[in-house]
Amino acid sequence: MTNQAIDNFKSQVFLILNNVPRGECIAYGELAALAGFPNHARQVGAMMKNLPKDTNLPWHRVVNARKRISFPENTEGYLRQKEKLEQEGWVIIGTKLAMKTD
DNA sequence: CGCCCGGCGTGTA
């Protein structure tokens, strides 16, 4: 990965993520792939991890491929993400997102 | 260079 690529990757991810409509969600891998870098799901996760808490990005709409919140239940991140998702109409059971399966 | 670990992914049991 060249520095150039990293920048593209990041901006792409941000762009795409910012365009994920309310009520929808996307997987880390999807995001990476759409950004032009398949198999970089973990890298996306790393990014989410660095986002400031006051970010305006819909990071909560990012879930793993099994459509589950990628945080152990009852952890900070888990709770915050769950809240946001529920506010957007999702039904969450444990770490799993139900309904609106599209 | 190797080894381990992560907001991951897919398959199988």
Next chain:
DNA sequence: CTACACGCCGGGC
């Protein structure tokens, strides 16, 4: 549902 396997890629040491 859990539990592994194996693949992937950066980062830290």
